[in-house]
Amino acid sequence: TARPDWLRIRADFPVLTRQVHGKPLIYLDSANTSQKPQQVIKAVDAFYREHNANVSRAVHALGSEATEAYEGARRKLAARLNVPADELVLTSGTTLAINLVAYSWALPRLKQGDAILLTRMEHHANIVPWQLVAERTGARIKVVEITPEGALDLDDLRAKLTADVKLLGVTHVSNVLGTVNPVEDICREARRRGVATLIDGSQALPHRAVDIRAIGCDFYAFTGHKMLGPTGTGGLWAKREHLQAMPPFLGGGEMIREVRFEGTVFNDPPHKFEAGTPNIAGVVGLGAAADYLDGIGMAEIEAREQALLALATERLQAIPGLRIHGTAPGKAAVISFQVEGAHAHDLATLLDLEGIAVRSGHHCAHPLMAWLGVPATCRASLAFYNTHAEIEQLAAGIEKVRRLLA
Numbered sequence: 001t002a003r004p005d006w007l008r009i010r011a012d013f014p015v016l017t018r019q020v021h022g023k024p025l026i027y028l029d030s031a032n033t034s035q036k037p038q039q040v041i042k043a044v045d046a047f048y049r050e051h052n053a054n055v056s057r058a059v060h061a062l063g064s065e066a067t068e069a070y071e072g073a074r075r076k077l078a079a080r081l082n083v084p085a086d087e088l089v090l091t092s093g094t095t096l097a098i099n100l101v102a103y104s105w106a107l108p109r110l111k112q113g114d115a116i117l118l119t120r121m122e123h124h125a126n127i128v129p130w131q132l133v134a135e136r137t138g139a140r141i142k143v144v145e146i147t148p149e150g151a152l153d154l155d156d157l158r159a160k161l162t163a164d165v166k167l168l169g170v171t172h173v174s175n176v177l178g179t180v181n182p183v184e185d186i187c188r189e190a191r192r193r194g195v196a197t198l199i200d201g202s203q204a205l206p207h208r209a210v211d212i213r214a215i216g217c218d219f220y221a222f223t224g225h226k227m228l229g230p231t232g233t234g235g236l237w238a239k240r241e242h243l244q245a246m247p248p249f250l251g252g253g254e255m256i257r258e259v260r261f262e263g264t265v266f267n268d269p270p271h272k273f274e275a276g277t278p279n280i281a282g283v284v285g286l287g288a289a290a291d292y293l294d295g296i297g298m299a300e301i302e303a304r305e306q307a308l309l310a311l312a313t314e315r316l317q318a319i320p321g322l323r324i325h326g327t328a329p330g331k332a333a334v335i336s337f338q339v340e341g342a343h344a345h346d347l348a349t350l351l352d353l354e355g356i357a358v359r360s361g362h363h364c365a366h367p368l369m370a371w372l373g374v375p376a377t378c379r380a381s382l383a384f385y386n387t388h389a390e391i392e393q394l395a396a397g398i399e400k401v402r403r404l405l406a
């Protein structure tokens, strides 16, 4: 098979032709949210132009077309994650997915003396819901620490996976360090001790093929907007036994079979957890995003991003005073860095004037920033639509700004 034509692929992303401050945009903030190819934009547009109706309610033609488009996208997403479609709850993103587990699964189960085990590299979305549940139940939160290169300390994980732990929450890929965690091994270890596992897949799905069944977790959360899809899309896969046992989190239309004031009979999963009108057009767009990614091939995407990462790492490491946070082998294409004498926000602001979009801040990972001993980092996060030339320009831009700030 032919190698992908990356320049032609890049041309699918309309926003990448933009100028910023009179310079061509160099978008290096894809871990924050990815850009969207015209195929996704067109799918959303076509849904509103040709098929728009609500799902699961109307018998008319548009109603069944909309339902089929929505459910078709669910089936497609489930198939590529290797899980049954009726175990995939569609949500507004990872945040809602994790909150759903926290409120429907954990809240009724946890009690004083129980523990929730998280890791030092979790995003706030996989910390704060657990704190809220811990406050209400009396459970406590324990934390797995990381090694100096930014990998999970697996000895620490095993030591803390004690009988009091009811749930282990781990990110698949760190949004700050790029570390790819060995989630299969971790879930096997947890299963052996009867501990349920939740994997935050937000930063994994954009970069690699994910087989949830092979991972062997209890819950897998993801967000659509980082994998070329529209904002306000994503999902939660959960084992069927959990979905059946869990009470609904939000109540309303769509999630019921019969409502009487004396009591309500809920719909079957996954609908039981999808109260109200969902983001139908967004989910259709997410289906198109999945098709787009698979059209290129996740293995090709991963190889391309690894090549860009290798170049970026080499160029940035050569800059005096620049330190990269997160050097674990096999990491994903995310580079958080510090430049001696330059505040991350100043660096990002001056890079923006060069047309280079990087994120500065805490990246919704305060506990990790505390461990790194910094208030903020700059982060360049790459996608397959970036080019080698853009990486060279990033390095040149940082050099220029470093001299300005020195």
Ligand code: PMP
Binding pocket: 031, 032, 092, 093, 094, 095, 096, 123, 125, 126, 171, 173, 174, 175, 200, 202, 203, 223, 224, 225, 364
């Ligand atoms: N977890 C991780 C690792 C993330 O990077 C993000 C997005 N920054 C989230 C969770 C939250 O995703 P969302 O805001 O789309 O719900």
